[in-house]
Amino acid sequence: MMNDTAIKIENLSKKYFLNNGKNLLISNKEEFWALNNVSFEVKKGEKIVITGPNGSGKSTLLKILAGIIKPSEGEVTIYGRVASILDIGAGFHPELSGSDNIYLNGQLLGFSKYEIKQKYNDIVEFSGIEKFINEPIKHYSNGMYLRLAFSIIAHLDFDIYLFDEVINVGDAEFREKSKKLFDNDKYKTVILATHVLDEINTPSNRVVKLENGLLSEEKSSNNLEKESEIDFLEGIIKFEKGIIEIKRTDFDDKIEFIITSTLNEPHLKEKHLITCLVDIRSNYLMSHLGFKHINEIEYIDEFSFSQKFILNKILFRGGNYSLSFIYTRSGDPSDYYKLSKKFDFYFDNKIFELNYSNENAYGSIIYPNTL
Amino acid sequence: MHDQKQIITSKPDNFNHYLKKLWRYKALIWVFAQRDIKVKYAQTALGVAWTILQPLTALVIYTVFFGVIMNWSAGNIPFPLYVLSGLIGWNFFSYIIYSGSSSVQDASFTIKKIYFPKSILPLSKVVVAFVELIFSLFLLIPLMIYYGIPLSWHIVFLPFVLIYNTCCGLLLVFWVASFAYKKKDLFHLLPYIVNLGMWLTPVFFTSNFLPEKLRIIAIINPMANVVDLWRWLLFNNVDFNLIWVLNFIVILILSIFGMYYYNKKEGEFADFV
Missing domain, CATH: 3.40.50.300 (P-loop containing nucleotide triphosphate hydrolases)
Structure with a gap:
């Protein structure tokens, strides 16, 4: 044998x-x-x-x-x-x-x-x-x-x-x-x-x-991928549009990712998530997720994202994250309205992997110099 | 795919297994030695000439000081030749001790990152010492021709003398390294032992120069025997001494025990260097 x-x-x-x-x-x-x-x-x-x-x-x-x-x-x-x-x-x-x-x-x-x-x-x-x-x-x-x-x-x-x-x-x-x-x-x-x-x-x-x-x-x-992908999408779908700023508040390697608070905008709930970017590298303390809705494609320009796609996967790393949210009301870039809500992302022993084959995916790291 | 099976536990390898492993890694002895030699003369203008220069200066100093100023003699052998033949064995021995005892420390970076049997380290220093010894023959041969001293047929016993000489060095290296890897005091003591040893070994004086009371040292001190043996090998100036064989057997046994003990301890080297 x-x-x-x-x-x-x-x-x-x-x-x-x-x-x-x-x-x-x-x-x-x-x-x-x-x-x-x-x-x-x-x-x-x-x-x-x-x-x-x-x-x-x-x-x-x-x-x-x-x-x-x-x-x-x-x-x-x-x-x-x-x-x-x-x-x-x-x-x-x-x-x-x-x-x-x-x-x-x-x-x-x-x-x-x-x-x-x-x-x-x-x-x-x-x-x-x-x-x-x-x-x-x-x-x-x-x-x-x-x-x-x-x-x-x-x-x-x-x-x-x-x-x-x-x-x-x-x-x-x-x-x-x-x-x-x-x-x-x-x-x-x-x-x-x-x-x-x-x-x-x-x-x-x-x-x-x-x-x-x-x-x-x-x-x-x-197995991890499967179960966590669902949790993650359920949480994230409520954000719809904007930027999710993921900021690591420590360098502990707890892996929890359950969104404990959601944005209270029910009308957006049915629409689905299109954009997502990630280049969360080990060295960055802060990373961002960008979201856009397919029906509001005209808002794309407001987010002057540099496009950055890493392979065809998004892989989240563990850490305690706080989350702020930037939301545009009109086409005017100065009208960015920062919801600056703080959410805690608890990554609890899970690895999040998200496939995005959608061509409309966008994203960037907004403040690379401040990191 | 090779199905090489390896079991790692807290226990040291059994000695038999260790020797097999050493055999498997034998190429490393040469690799390390080669590296040492390459590195030693990299970025030097004189290169290998330094190897000859070092015994040459020692030879000149001892000859001038003891041979000319103090006017010592060495029987029927010209004094410079007598000193040089003593230095060959002594330098071989002291090189093994100095570089061998620091070899584990010097390789600490490698030891912490890659596995290999640690005995390889001092053994590779023996090879380097041997290469230096060969270079010193470039001094000895012209000197023998100059003085018209013929080479004795005893030279066929050279391998035996080399093993004897090596064992003297490794004996100290193995025992000191096995005891001193946690607390390094013994390493500091070593240069004193070597310095003192030179005065108890007939490198630049003859054995009968020692006072009667100290004569016993020349018999027990293995290096005194080795140095005499070198001269017997080259010039046949003394009779063969049975003490050499007895002393060799003792030294050989102690060295093997030293290696055995070193093997028992070397699993911890990476934790302490």
Whole structure:
């Protein structure tokens, strides 16, 4: 029988000691559990996202899976070869050229010079830094480091890939390219740790959430999409037109998205939502959603949106959001009337994904400079 | 797809398994060594010449100070040659100690991000030390020709002497690293041990120069034996000493124990460096 398990994690714990002030001889140490009795299983070919706030144990878990640190308790069984990118420039030497570093890194990962040579051209081409390949990599930017590191492991034959959130230094084009590479390979297992859910380029089969070292949630993201899409649309339909300003009030990664207050305009209720934009990136504290109604198309110009469509999906990230609403009464741009209603968006352990294939979708980020 | 199975627990690898892993990663020893050598001479004008310059200056200083000013001699071997043959073994040893003991710390960034057996680090330093040793032969050979001293047939035992010499260095590196990765005091002590050691090892004086009371040190001190052994190897100036073999066996066993202990501790290195 073919074994379809890639990683089996059983009661995994990692304990550290914190120095609670100390005098010369006796140090007062406090136990700290970075991981606490975590168990789950990953199937071959699964793409998994591990999420949770900073300090929730994501990186610790990845480090244990990569063999870098030992757990304090519990057991992990891994079937297959593991590759990881946990930091920019790990396993590279700054004084050596990009080309030398491909060999150095490849050998660090347990491949022979010959095997690396076979893939050398693919690696360089994919990384898109042919021009700089003979430069010492201390002159590289973070993005270039990452491209190179990513190219190397993507082209060498691994079964399991571990990525820490550092992966998001790549630009959109490169991320898209990498995404394709993994999507097309159903045998490769991918685990990505991130505290920002919309960083996910690889469509994940599952989301595992960690909080204070405890496994708090394990859900199939396919199911999540469905149930949440309905809730979200029901809430949003009442806004109809205008801009929804989504502002993160903290950087906590609670994922709740239930609109608790709605605009009291019943006549708009029957119409449906057309526009929606989003480019909520991890780095932005504030993002906006634009809405327009199909029957009032003449108002489009009032919203001088720059159009910005990201793929064909909108993916909301967790956070506590407050919401304000801008509403135009007439065609006069000065007549913007700010409802500045504050709504709290609670993202409660849900990921919101909204498909918009509608051509009339619009949107923008209005105050990118103030962010 | 390879179905390589790997189990990670809190326990260290068993030693047998560890040695297998070390074998699998053996190419890394050379990779790290190569990297060290490349990096060492990158952006230097003299490049590899520095490797010869370093023993050359030591040779000149010791020869002038002890050979000329103090007027010491070394029996039937010209004094510069005597010093150089001592320095070869001693430099090999001290290089392994200095770079080996700091190797884990120096590679801390890599250790925290990529897994490999940590013994690779000091072992790669042995390779670098060996390369430097070969360079110092560029001094030794012309000097031997100059003084007309023939090379002894004992040179065929070179591999044995190298292993002996390596074990002396690694022994200290493994034990110190295994004890000092949490509290680094021992690392600070190491230079003192090495400095003191040089005065207890007949690098630039002959063994019989030591007072009777200290003679025992020359017997116990493995480096004293190694340095004598180097001279036996090159010049056949002394009789073969059975103590060398006994001392070697003890050192070898202690080094293997050191590596065993190092393996037990290395799982924690990434948590502390």
